[in-house]
Amino acid sequence: MKIVFKYTKLGKLKFISHLDNLRVLQRALRRTGIMAKYSEGFNPHPKLSIAYPLSLGVESIGEIAEVEVIDDINISEFIDKMNKCLPDGMAITEASEYADNRAVPSMVCSQVYRFTISHNDQDSVDAAINSLKGLLDNDYPIIREKKKKNKIVKKEMNLTSFIQSIDLLSTEMLDIDIQIVIHVSDTGSLKVEEVKDFLYNSLNGVKSIEVQRIALNFIDKVI
Amino acid sequence: MNKHLFDEILMRVEKPARYTGGELNSIVKDKKDVNIRFAFAFPDVYEVGMSHLGMHIIYNLLNSYPNIWCERVFTPWTDMEKELRNHELELFSLESNDSLKVFDFVGFTLQYEMSYTNILNMMQLSGIPLESQNRDENYPLIIAGGPCAFNPEPLHEFIDIFFIGEGEELLPEVMSLYEKHKKSGYSKQAFLKEACQVEGIYVPSFYDVVYDEAGKISKRIKLYDQAPEVIKKRIIKDLNKSYFPDKIIVPFIETVHDRIVLEIFRGCTRGCRFCQAGMIYRPVREKSVETLLAQAELLLDSTGHEEISLSSLSTGDYSKLIELSQALLDKYEERRIGLSLPSLRLDSITFGLIERVQKVRKSGLTFAPEAGSQRMRDVINKNITEDDILGSVKTAFELGWSNIKLYFMVGLSGETRDDIYGIKEMVYKIKDAFFDRPREAIRGNFNINVSAACFVPKPFTPFQWDPQNTVKEFQDKTGYLKREIRDKKISFSYHDPKLSNLEGVFALGDRRVARGMKKAFEMGCTFDGWGDQFDYDKWLTAFIEENISMDFYNNREKGYDEILPWDFIDCGIRKEYLIEEKEKSLKGITTDDCRVNCSGCGVNTSLVGGPCFEDSL
Numbered sequence: 055m056k057i058v059f060k061y062t063k064l065g066k067l068k069f070i071s072h073l074d075n076l077r078v079l080q081r082a083l084r085r086t087g088i089m090a091k092y093s094e095g096f097n098p099h100p101k102l103s104i105a106y107p108l109s110l111g112v113e114s115i116g117e118i119a120e121v122e123v124i125d126d127i128n129i130s131e132f133i134d135k136m137n138k139c140l141p142d143g144m145a146i147t148e149a150s151e152y153a154d155n156r157a158v159p160s161m162v163c164s165q166v167y168r169f170t171i172s173h174n175d176q177d178s179v180d181a182a183i184n185s186l187k188g189l190l191d192n193d194y195p196i197i198r199e200k201k202k203k204n205k206i207v208k209k210e211m212n213l214t215s216f217i218q219s220i221d222l223l224s225t226e227m228l229d230i231d232i233q234i235v236i237h238v239s240d241t242g243s244l245k246v247e248e249v250k251d252f253l254y255n256s257l258n259g260v261k262s263i264e265v266q267r268i269a270l271n272f273i274d275k276v277i
Numbered sequence: 278m279n280k281h282l283f284d285e286i287l288m289r290v291e292k293p294a295r296y297t298g299g300e301l302n303s304i305v306k307d308k309k310d311v312n313i314r315f316a317f318a319f320p321d322v323y324e325v326g327m328s329h330l331g332m333h334i335i336y337n338l339l340n341s342y343p344n345i346w347c348e349r350v351f352t353p354w355t356d357m358e359k360e361l362r363n364h365e366l367e368l369f370s371l372e373s374n375d376s377l378k379v380f381d382f383v384g385f386t387l388q389y390e391m392s393y394t395n396i397l398n399m400m401q402l403s404g405i406p407l408e409s410q411n412r413d414e415n416y417p418l419i420i421a422g423g424p425c426a427f428n429p430e431p432l433h434e435f436i437d438i439f440f441i442g443e444g445e446e447l448l449p450e451v452m453s454l455y456e457k458h459k460k461s462g463y464s465k466q467a468f469l470k471e472a473c474q475v476e477g478i479y480v481p482s483f484y485d486v487v488y489d490e491a492g493k494i495s496k497r498i499k500l501y502d503q504a505p506e507v508i509k510k511r512i513i514k515d516l517n518k519s520y521f522p523d524k525i526i527v528p529f530i531e532t533v534h535d536r537i538v539l540e541i542f543r544g545c546t547r548g549c550r551f552c553q554a555g556m557i558y559r560p561v562r563e564k565s566v567e568t569l570l571a572q573a574e575l576l577l578d579s580t581g582h583e584e585i586s587l588s589s590l591s592t593g594d595y596s597k598l599i600e601l602s603q604a605l606l607d608k609y610e611e612r613r614i615g616l617s618l619p620s621l622r623l624d625s626i627t628f629g630l631i632e633r634v635q636k637v638r639k640s641g642l643t644f645a646p647e648a649g650s651q652r653m654r655d656v657i658n659k660n661i662t663e664d665d666i667l668g669s670v671k672t673a674f675e676l677g678w679s680n681i682k683l684y685f686m687v688g689l690s691g692e693t694r695d696d697i698y699g700i701k702e703m704v705y706k707i708k709d710a711f712f713d714r715p716r717e718a719i720r721g722n723f724n725i726n727v728s729a730a731c732f733v734p735k736p737f738t739p740f741q742w743d744p745q746n747t748v749k750e751f752q753d754k755t756g757y758l759k760r761e762i763r764d765k766k767i768s769f770s771y772h773d774p775k776l777s778n779l780e781g782v783f784a785l786g787d788r789r790v791a792r793g794m795k796k797a798f799e800m801g802c803t804f805d806g807w808g809d810q811f812d813y814d815k816w817l818t819a820f821i822e823e824n825i826s827m828d829f830y831n832n833r834e835k836g837y838d839e840i841l842p843w844d845f846i847d848c849g850i851r852k853e854y855l856i857e858e859k860e861k862s863l864k865g866i867t868t869d870d871c872r873v874n875c876s877g878c879g880v881n882t883s884l885v886g887g888p889c890f891e892d893s894l
């Protein structure tokens with residue numbers, strides 16, 4: 055039986071890497087006593103995968119993972135048992151059985167983030183709100199460096215072509231919350247740091263930016 | 278600490294989860310509810326410290342007392358250290374994030390000599406004066422225990438109290454004494470005076486040492502007349518009844534050993550003459566299969582680890598190894614929990630068992646002949662023959678193994694060229710054994726990993742009087758082997774002779790080497806056990822500047838009548854026994870395993886109060 059679940063990664067847990075995150079989930083599953091299915095091969099590992107990696111240092115309330123278990127289990131029982139075994143900051147908020155043959159990670163089409171931008175003064179806040187609409191009008195080239203056989207290969211990309219939407223969520227004092235949807239394709243996606251730099255460079259009077267991943271979108275319903 | 282700054286710093290350092298705490302089963306208490314705050318300090322990085330079973334035992338033991346909160350602290354890696362210094366932040370514990378300065382106790386574990394400068398660094402990073410005499414009631418008590426505490430003198434200036442021997446009973450005793458003092462107005466001196474009366478406790482500031490013209494110790498003087506003459510090590514008589522945690526912390530990040538460790542017995546009956554652990558942990562004490570199964574269950578359920586590792590000095594000697602392993606496999610094979618059997622002796626390998634273990638997890642085979650020639654193995658009392666070794670590897674090859682790891686030592690007492698050459702000969706014989714088989718039987722990618730450690734004579738061993746090889750001698754020997762062992766299928770590696778040399782200085786040092794250590798630390802030496810951080814030249818300079826000769830400690834032969842720096846510690850073994858063993862080694866005479874024949878080391882009368890084994894005489 056395959057189960058897809060949504061979970062949080064908050065507080066100190068934002069400092070654990072993708073691989074460590076996978077390990078935390080695997081160990082929690084072991085502690086529940088629910089048996090996972092294992093892959094075949096020389097070094098068998100439990101069939102558990104995280105839909106899309108999250109950058110180190112970013113919190114999330116909408117992580118998605120998929121697991122295959124041996125015996126059928128009631129979904130709410132699965133959630134209860136897992137939540138008793140997960141560390142503080144990580145909790146399953148939703149889960150459902152998954153009958154599709156396609157692997158969940160291959161179905162991610164975009165990531166949704168909330169950026170909380172703190173400004174130095176009210177003028178900057180007003181200016182930021184006004185300029186949000188036009189942010190995507192122009193190209194914004196970014197350079198990526200890749201190591202290829204001891205050579206550093208540089209690649210130029212247009213950041214704004216990866217951003218599907220920018221929306222204002224709320225304002226509070228000198229903080230504004232915006233939601234940004236970032237496209238995920240075969241050619242890749244954007245890194246949180248790149249979007250942060252983009253915001254710092256495009257807006258004036260920005261003091262600090264906090265980021266949280268809100269959700270992942272899929273080409274079809276997975277959960 | 279400012280959360281924003283902390284987050285920013287964590288984003289810049291390597292492996293930030295080393296510093297966040299918050300792992301499953303870590304313990305957070307309310308400061309108001311406790312009257313003793315204890316920082317368990319491991320003088321190495323998080324991944325190394327968290328792999329250490331002793332830390333988990335002490336952490337949970339202390340936290341089992343409602344009035345004590347024990348937290349953890351590890352050495353920050355150099356990147357984090359820079360951040361702390363740049364922002365003038367003090368080193369903090371993982372649970373409360375408080376500076377070590379606010380604790381009642383900071384307890385260091387002394388697992389290897391090369392971690393000593395990290396101890397100094399951790400104190401300095403916390404704003405704690407390094408020298409005991411410069412710390413008044415406003416600072417925590419700095420305490421230390423572990424195997425290296427058996428020669429505490431090189432650290433005597435820095436540590437207030439040493440714990441000699443096993444701490445599971447001793448530590449709570451000292452804690453309750455401290456609580457009593459704290460309630461009636463704590464004074465450091467008054468507390469130390471009472472603490473030093475507890476068996477197993479050594480307070481170095483109550484003693485002074487006088488040296489003769491040659492620089493040897495002429496006598497020890499007591500500065501507090503009630504302080505004990507001799508410090509006797511503490512042991513736990515029955516491990517089945519001693520404290521064991523029912524859950525342990527599960528790290529977020531990968532540690533050196535990501536598995537649960539079951540300590541199946543303490544001590545060792547083999548009597549290898551180079552091995553300090555085999556001497557200081559006597560007598561051997563086994564846990565029952567029942568106890569171990571229960572402990573395994575608790576740990577697996579609370580951690581979700583996928584591997585059990587059986588740990589001891591000589592796992593193959595456990596009298597119920599087959600029974601235990603089979604019970605563990607029967608119970609956990611289905612749950613895909615692997616079993617690893619490290620440090621199995623060459624002569625006690627039970628292949629059927631290993632084969633079954635391999636079904637869950639595949640690994641190479643490890644053997645430790647320690648010396649290449651039979652003569653040398655007799656000298657060190659490593660009671661195995663070449664036939665034993667070849668017989669074992671042949672069986673292993675027939676069962677399909679093709680990867681072998683071999684551990685040797687160079688620089689053993691009285692070693693000759695022939696003994697060194699014996700290492701090469703043995704390795705090539707093993708290789709021949711693999712290929713001298715019918716063609717169709719040869720499977721797999723054959724590979725031997727040979728590793729040579731540079732021998733360091735250790736206190737409380739029959740070799741404690743011996744000079745260590747010089748760096749040059751070590752280099753000659755390792756260089757020779759490197760030239761001799763030339764084969765694509767054999768890889769040869771060896772320990773850094775310079776590092777082993779320094780290890781020898783601290784293992785065998787007296788009070789005066791403390792100055793050299795401090796100097797080297799001030800010059801920037803930390804993480805000396807990490808090859809890329811170790812700076813031998815700085816150490817040489819530091820010792821020259823402090824006018825201390827390294828050779829005096831590790832390259833000089835000492836007489837049986839010389840007062841050795843650690844002689845005031847009673848580890849249970851008679852000094853005469855060590856002398857007898859040394860003399861026998863010179864003649865190449867071996868000593869029986871304790872299980873076969875008690876050779877009367879003294880532990881039975883001094884610590885056990887009867888025979889070490891129920892069935893021994």
Ligand code: SF4
Pocket residue numbers: 546559560561871872874875876877878879880881882889890893
């Ligand atoms: S007293 Fe005898 S049996 Fe006990 S540890 Fe010493 S030599 Fe071994």
